[in-house]
Amino acid sequence: MTYSPPMSPIQQLHSSSSMSLYSMGSEQLLDHSHLKPGDNASLLSYATTINMYRANAKKTNDMEIQCDFAIFLVEAAKRLIMEQQEEQESSIHAYLTEAEKLLKQVAVRGHSPSQYYLANMYSSGLLHKSNKYEFDKAFPLYVQAAKHHHPDAAYRTAKCYEDGLGTRRDKGKAVQFYRKAATLNHPGAMYRLGLAEMKGELGLCSNIRDGHKWLKRSAEASTAEYPHALHELGHLHERGVASIIFQDHDYALRLYQDASDLGYAPSCFRLGECYEFGRLGCAVDPRLSMHYYGLAAEQGHPHACFALTAWYLIGVPGVMEPSDEQAFAWALRAAHATPGLARAEYAVGYFYEVGIGIEKNHSMAWDYYQKAAEHGEKRAIQRLQAGPHQLNIDQPYQQTQQSSPSTPTLSSPAFSSSSSSSSSSSAHQQKQKHRYSIQSINQVIDTNWVKKWKQRLSRNIKS
Incomplete structure (x- = not known):
């Protein structure tokens, strides 16, 4: 609450x-003289x-x-x-x-909302001079509020028992309080029970059928704070599970859309993929794809940020002009997300090396190649093995615009009006023809991923 x-x-x-x-027969409690005109x-x-x-x-x-x-x-x-x-x-x-x-x-x-709010203040560190989380003080208050049938308090009590926050770990107690919160229609508790039943966690035996029931109940009660069951159900019905959970792409798509309406970033990203590649019965629609990617990217979803990098690199005739600066900015955000994306780190290194959307900086390029290599990106490892003297071979990127400043700014996809599609299409194609020198790109170790992106997305758009 x-x-x-x-x-x-x-x-x-x-x-x-x-x-x-x-009050009956008493004087006015508040003085309203300050509200009188004059x-x-x-x-x-x-x-x-x-x-x-x-x-x-x-x-x-x-x-x-x-x-x-x-x-x-x-x-x-x-x-x-x-x-x-x-x-x-x-x-x-x-x-x-x-x-x-x-x-x-x-x-x-015995006022449960006060018990719960005070517990949250302790658990957030708001009352500690060093902002230390005081779960030892919060846990007893969560328990007290849960005993007064406070659903959020019952859920937090279960989390404390599961993670050992302010008390010792106890899977049995965790399940007990998750069930209590679930009986009070708490969507987060029902979602956790559903996952535990599906995967055999918290000491429970794996039971896909019961887990599916809990997930459906959670989805029916989902909120902006707890939209997770909608996405999980969509994922399950997208692929199906044995003979228990049937495969239904239309139903999965509706679940993803419901979750995206609540602002759930993974569902927004999945819808972006569906409209980019024509999955789950969706027609390829660049505008919708960028819209959903944008919703997820604004929440820091690394894969969505990197997907926008691809769209900004190629642009869409009549919809959005290419922007190297925005491509670099979204790749940079994907690289710095939590967790960071190794592919994005490699891309940022390449952008710095070649000068796509940013001034060339071989030192920064080398740093990002090293970060990507540490995270297992094979192309970055190969690039580092080639040595720093191989950076920027024959200047593979032919720029058509002035490089952006070293501090790029992000913006969500901005779409052109459809009335200008015919004129912008030819201009876009002419611009694209000279944006990259394919021969020189192929001279750099495995840097033709830009070309592959262009071919892949263009093929999807035309189809």
């Missing part, structure tokens, strides 16, 4: 059925809002209001942290200390 901080104490008091701005009218400052909220929270024993005020204090502290104002250190500490004290008081009274 998540909470949003109230916008003002007035709105918070209105939202509670047990409180109002007026020379003395003013807006509430953030500190004044907190003071007013604090005064009203103290007038009630409503645990929901007190919990929400504590959360409001935490959000205020986070805001100051984001602003990085050193003079606000005392205010940040004061807000967090007050929130912790108030949440403890409410948690002791």
